[in-house]
Amino acid sequence: MLRSIASRVGHMARPALSVSRPLVAATSVVGGLRNATTYSKILDKVLGIDIRKKEQHMSLKDTDPIYENPVILPAPHGIQVCSVTFKSFQLHRLDFYMTFCRKAAASMRIPCTGTVCLPTVLRRWTVLKSPFVHKSAMEVFERRTHKRLLVIRDTDPEVLQKWLKYVNDNIPPGIGMRYKLTEYEPLDIGTQIEHAITTGNPGTIDQEALSSSNYLQSVVKRGRKRLWTTYKQLPVYSRDDIEKMASDVITQLKASPRAGIEAITREVVDATKPPPEPKKKTADTNATSANSQPKSDN
Secondary structure, eight states: OHHHHHHHHHHHHHHHHHHHHHHHHHHHHHHHHHHHHHHHHHHHHHHSSOOSOOOOOOOGGGSOGGGSOOOOOOOSSOOEEEEEEEEESOHHHHHHHHHHHHHHHHHTTOOBOOOEEEEEEEEEEEEESOSSTTTTOEEEEEEEEEEEEEEEESOOHHHHHHHHHHHHHTOOTTEEEEEEEOOOOOTTHHHHHHHHHHHOOTTTSOHHHHHHHHHHHHHHHHHHHHHHHHHHHSOOOOHHHHHHHHHHHHHHHHHOTTSOHHHHHHHHHHHHSOOOOOOOOOHHHHHHHHHHSOOOOO
């Protein structure tokens, strides 16, 4: 009877031992971690240094300036001298080159604004998916054009030209660039040019420019004379005349719809113009004509 009770107790204790095995394994792992931490603490005390890895923090002064954000220099006067517009179909490449241009401007001490994002131009095309089987199905294609703007202020023109040349030479494929320059002249620039033309001072203006300016003055004078002559010959139209011409144009278009409206309008307007005045003969022409006549013999 004692044997049977011992065997029953033994059979009942077996599942308990099998269940407790994972617990022993888990406790052994935790114990191993604790031992590792205690060993590291002991090594720290023996060696006098911390052997555990720590995060290293680097100051901003020690980093490479290429990884920093572009510096925006102050513009004391705020006079705009140039505006540069970039556009591309690839947004990541465009933003990267904007950072490059701003850093180049900052290194050349050029006051440049931040990147201004312009509206994206979206264009779509709807075409047939296939000319045969899928003719009823349509397919849509779209193209997004991203644009950015940089504004330059308070910069010397020579430095600005060097920066524009550097940016244009290093522009990557897939990016378009367009710039608009603003040049400022003194208030008396017209007086200076007029004085240089009238005096012909070689120290102020060279001879080639002086001859070209004289030629331009003669061309402008002839153009003004011709314009004034044409203006005097133009008739003065009233509102009734204009309405009548419009009705004539409509009538001719109804009669011949295939005719061009520009040609019909030109014909109607030319018909309303007065005939050209005959040229008056001067006294010199009359004298020459009288001398040219043969004399009759008495």
